[in-house]
Every structure is written in C-alpha cells, then in structure tokens.
Amino acid sequence: MQNVSSITKTILILTLFALASACSRGESSPGLAPGAASVNPKTLVNPVPPTEKSIAAGKRRYDRLCSDCHGPDGKGDGTMAAALEKEWKVKTSDLTDEKWDYGSTDGEIFVGIRDGVGKKQAMKGLNGKPGIVDEDMWNMVNYIRSIGPKPK
Ligand code: HEC
Numbered sequence: 001m002q003n004v005s006s007i008t009k010t011i012l013i014l015t016l017f018a019l020a021s022a023c024s025r026g027e028s029s030p031g032l033a034p035g036a037a038s039v040n041p042k043t044l045v046n047p048v049p050p051t052e053k054s055i056a057a058g059k060r061r062y063d064r065l066c067s068d069c070h071g072p073d074g075k076g077d078g079t080m081a082a083a084l085e086k087e088w089k090v091k092t093s094d095l096t097d098e099k100w101d102y103g104s105t106d107g108e109i110f111v112g113i114r115d116g117v118g119k120k121q122a123m124k125g126l127n128g129k130p131g132i133v134d135e136d137m138w139n140m141v142n143y144i145r146s147i148g149p150k151p152k
Pocket of ligand 1: 092
C-alpha cells in the first residue's frame with residue numbers, strides 16, 4: 001500500500017505543477033517589455049478623424065520626413081530609394097499600391113511609422129523624434145490613406 005500512495009502523491013504533485021505553470025504562462029505576455037502597452041496594432045483605433053485639416057497636416061509632415069524615400073506621390077521612388085535598394089537590397093514601399101506588406105489597418109500603419117518598418121530597419125520609426133507627437137503620426141496615416149487604395 002505504501003508504494004501506491006507514494007505514486008499517487010507523485011502524480012498529484014506533477015499535476016499541480018503542470019497546472020501552476022500553465023496558469024503563469026497564460027498571464028504573462030512573452031516578448032513584451034515590462035510595462036509595454038500590450039495593444040494589438042491590428043485593432044488599435046485611429047483617434048484622429050481624416051478631416052481635410054488632418055490630411056493636410058499629414059502631408060506637410062510626409063513631404064518633409066518621408067518623401068526622400070517614398071517619393072513625392074508615395075510611389076516608392078524618392079531620391080533615396082535607389083540607394084537603399086543598391087546598398088541594402090530593400091525596396092522602398094509604394095504606398096499607393098494595393099499591397100500592404102506590414103499590415104493595412106490604420107493601427108498597423110501607425111505602429112510602422114512609430115516603431116520603424118522592415119527587418120533591417122531601413123525605415124526608422126519616428127518614436128522619440130523631437131516635435132513629433134502621436135497626433136502627427138495619425139495625421140500621416142490619414143494622409144497615406146488619402147493617397148492609397150480605398151478600402152473595399
Ligand atoms: C530612409 C528611407 C525611408 C524613410 C525616410 C521612410 N520610409 Fe517608409 N519605408 C521605407 C522602406 C525601405 C520600407 C520597406 C521596408 C522593408 O520592406 O524592409 C518602408 C515601408 C513603409 C511602410 C509599410 C508599407 C507597406 O506596404 O506595408 C509605410 C506605411 C511607410 N514606410 C510609411 C512611411 C512614412 C509615413 C514615413 C515618414 C514618416 C516613412 N515611411 C519614411 C523607407 C523609408
């Protein structure tokens with residue numbers, strides 16, 4: 001009898017251990033720095049309505065910060081695009097085509113602009129750039145939407 005009860009005890013302990021580790025795995029979000037906002041870019045809601053004013057403000061920022069690479073009309077043909085392709089073998093995205101390689105929701109575009117895009121980080125994010133606040137980046141999202149493919 002003694003053997004049976006010690007096996008039972010072992011099984012019970014193992015079961016408890018498995019349960020406990022399953023719980024703690026469920027609670028934490030791996031890959032996120034402590035305190036990082038665990039907001040899903042896909043469902044992040046654009047708080048800035050795409051008014052004419054917002055789109056115009058976004059265009060002003062775009063012309064200054066983005067057109068060197070993405071081109072004056074967003075076609076991916078800015079003056080720096082050829083150099084990026086040659087040196088880094090990365091193609092500067094055409095922002096007006098049907099294809100979004102890094103997600104097509106406003107939130108995903110916003111996070112790309114904020115944190116940078118692509119594995120090689122050819123495109124640096126604007127996060128922390130002096131004078132740039134979230135609203136500026138949402139304005140740019142609204143501008144890009146205004147020149148990009150219309151949602152179907
Ligand atoms: C130094 C050049 C450079 C600058 C400046 C730059 N980008 Fe980019 N951008 C790129 C490259 C290169 C990619 C594609 C990266 C890849 O595929 O690795 C890209 C990708 C993107 C994408 C993703 C497109 C898709 O199809 O999913 C968006 C959106 C974007 N850029 C917006 C912007 C905005 C807005 C600005 C200005 C704030 C900007 N970029 C500034 C080079 C640049």
